[in-house]
Amino acid sequence: MSLSPARLRVLVAALLSVSFLGALDHTVVSTxxxxxxxxxxxxxxMSWIMVGYTLAATAMLPVVGKLGDAxxxxxxxxxxxxxxxxxxxxxxxxxxxxxxxxxxxxxxLGSAGLQLMSQxxxxxxxxxxxxxxxxxxxxxAFPIAIVVGPVVGGLITDYWSWPWVFWLNIPVGLVAxxxxxxxxxxxxxxxxxxxxxPGSLVFTVSLAALVLAVTWIGDEALRPAAIACAAAAAxxxxxxxxxxxxxxxxxxxxxxxxxxxxxxxxxxxxVVGAGLFSVVAYVPTYVQMAYRTSATLSGLVxxxxxxxxxxxxxxxxxxxxxxxxxxxxxxAGTALxxxxxxxxxxxxxxxxxxxxxxxxxxxxxxxxxxxxxxFAIVQSAASRDDLGVVTATTNLVRQVGAAVGTAVVGGVVGxxxxxxxxxxxxxxxxxxxxxxSTPEAVQDRIGLVYHDVxxxxxxxxACVYVCGVVIAVLLxxxxxxxxxxxxxxxxxxxxxxA
Numbered sequence: 001m002s003l004s005p006a007r008l009r010v011l012v013a014a015l016l017s018v019s020f021l022g023a024l025d026h027t028v029v030s031t032x033x034x035x036x037x038x039x040x041x042x043x044x045x046m047s048w049i050m051v052g053y054t055l056a057a058t059a060m061l062p063v064v065g066k067l068g069d070a071x072x073x074x075x076x077x078x079x080x081x082x083x084x085x086x087x088x089x090x091x092x093x094x095x096x097x098x099x100x101x102x103x104x105x106x107x108x109l110g111s112a113g114l115q116l117m118s119q120x121x122x123x124x125x126x127x128x129x130x131x132x133x134x135x136x137x138x139x140x141a142f143p144i145a146i147v148v149g150p151v152v153g154g155l156i157t158d159y160w161s162w163p164w165v166f167w168l169n170i171p172v173g174l175v176a177x178x179x180x181x182x183x184x185x186x187x188x189x190x191x192x193x194x195x196x197x198p199g200s201l202v203f204t205v206s207l208a209a210l211v212l213a214v215t216w217i218g219d220e221a222l223r224p225a226a227i228a229c230a231a232a233a234a235x236x237x238x239x240x241x242x243x244x245x246x247x248x249x250x251x252x253x254x255x256x257x258x259x260x261x262x263x264x265x266x267x268x269x270x271v272v273g274a275g276l277f278s279v280v281a282y283v284p285t286y287v288q289m290a291y292r293t294s295a296t297l298s299g300l301v302x303x304x305x306x307x308x309x310x311x312x313x314x315x316x317x318x319x320x321x322x323x324x325x326x327x328x329x330x331x332a333g334t335a336l337x338x339x340x341x342x343x344x345x346x347x348x349x350x351x352x353x354x355x356x357x358x359x360x361x362x363x364x365x366x367x368x369x370x371x372x373x374x375f376a377i378v379q380s381a382a383s384r385d386d387l388g389v390v391t392a393t394t395n396l397v398r399q400v401g402a403a404v405g406t407a408v409v410g411g412v413v414g415x416x417x418x419x420x421x422x423x424x425x426x427x428x429x430x431x432x433x434x435x436x437s438t439p440e441a442v443q444d445r446i447g448l449v450y451h452d453v454x455x456x457x458x459x460x461x462a463c464v465y466v467c468g469v470v471i472a473v474l475l476x477x478x479x480x481x482x483x484x485x486x487x488x489x490x491x492x493x494x495x496x497x498a
Contacts, residue, residue, distance in 0.1 A: 014183050015118040017172060018114050021169055022114050023146075024149050026053070027148075028153035028168070041096075051211075052105045052108065055108065055212070056105045056112065060108070062203060063204060065120070065388035068388035069386065073388065074117075077117035078181065079113065080110045080114045081176065081177050082177070083106060083110035083113070083418040084111060084113075085110075088167065090103040091166035114419065116391055116395060119375055121187070123375075124384070126332075129324045129480040134317075135317060136314045136316065136318070138372075139375075143309050143310040147303055154166060159161070202239050202360075203251060206232070206233050206236025211399060213230040256307060262378050262382065265374040268370060268468055269328055271465060271467065272367060275465050275468065276305075277405065278402060279341070280306075280410070282409055284301065304357040304360055305361060306344060308360075308364025309364040313368040317376075325479055330468075330472035334465050334469045339362070341465060342462040345362070347359070374394065375391060378391070380480055413457065425442075
């Protein structure tokens with residue numbers, strides 16, 4: 001469906017507002033987490049405020065994608081936004097942790113629909129060549145939220161009351177809802193309205209078990225539960241394969257995974273999740289310990305990374321929309337990011353802080369060159385009836401890669417730091433402030449331990465990006481067209497051009 005330029009601009013503004021809303025909520029809440037849990041008297045269980053949201057948002061992606069294909073993305077988008085706003089209101093009124101966790105689960109459900117349907121709607125109303133530009137604009141919400149969210153969360157926590165962390169969503173969401181109702185067209189559902197209920201249930205439970213397993217495996221007290229969840233996920237996967245082979249409308253149609261273009265994009269999405277998101281979570285700690293900086297200054301390194309992503313993503317989207325050619329950017333981007341992470345591994349101790357800032361900015365530039373572009377590519381290789389499913393699968397692979405990568409990096413860092421610290425220092429209770437209060441010689445030793453622990457971590461993540469280079473080289477060359485999609489398949493066209 002083709003829209004007028006004015007209506008398309010209003011639509012993009014609505015989708016950008018909603019994407020920013022979901023991304024900002026996550027970063028604002030993470031900053032206020034300890035305060036919220038402390039006020040509710042459940043500091044020891046505060047991780048569930050984030051885990052409940054993440055579980056719901058991740059596990060529901062394929063289900064929401066299939067629903068969007070079946071009944072049309074506009075309905076799912078509006079319902080998701082209403083659910084997100086209602087859950088935000090409920091979060092602010094939470095009298096205890098149980099109430100808050102349930103409300104956060106519903107927030108996560110709404111967030112999954114908002115994220116996914118925004119990308120699907122863009123794919124339904126633009127041509128393949130237009131998509132990289134608009135995907136980059138909507139994708140800009142994430143890096144901007146990473147920069148703005150912690151500041152907003154800190155200000156609300158320090159100078160206001162914690163319910164406004166959630167109620168902040170209401171006015172922004174209502175404006176986005178009004179824009180969406182006016183600008184999002186009534187897009188029809190797909191040709192396969194049947195829904196795979198058994199497969200969706202088994203998949204959701206299995207994925208939830210997997211996320212819990214990788215979340216809990218680093219906690220010694222929860223390790224038996226993590227192993228049980230991993231076993232349940234493995235059994236669920238076997239059961240899911242059996243169900244999907246007999247399903248009339250499986251949640252992941254086999255025709256999708258037969259496309260070389262789609263498989264390559266899924267591999268690149270996994271690289272983004274495992275290669276970048278996992279390291280960004282731990283870079284501030286590394287900088288505080290190895291470079292002896294404050295928490296505020298340590299935030300400059302991830303900020304440099306996401307700003308590099310933002311600039312690169314917007315520039316790449318504009319360039320691909322002009323030429324239609326896309327293969328160069330994933331190849332060059334993965335190579336640049338791999339070089340940046342390898343450089344991080346080789347940096348000697350005692351370098352000025354601007355050095356890791358520049359290097360990690362290069363990693364961000366490399367990743368931004370393809371992180372949003374692959375959605376435009378993968379959607380151009382799928383039929384209109386599979387847009388929701390293929391977009392959901394690409395997001396899902398990234399989320400799982402981030403969860404597993406973060407768990408692995410966290411486990412390696414925790415074990416290696418504990419083994420390398422000088423006698424008398426406990427890794428479980430050592431904070432950057434405590435480290436800076438120790439004698440100069442001890443500070444040097446702590447900084448060297450963190451440097452030596454993170455060097456192989458950076459090198460391992462560089463290897464992940466090297467795998468990304470191979471995947472990007474295997475991505476079929478092609479050219480995005482100017483044709484706005486109609487009913488039918490674009491898969492054969494894209495593959496034949498490859």
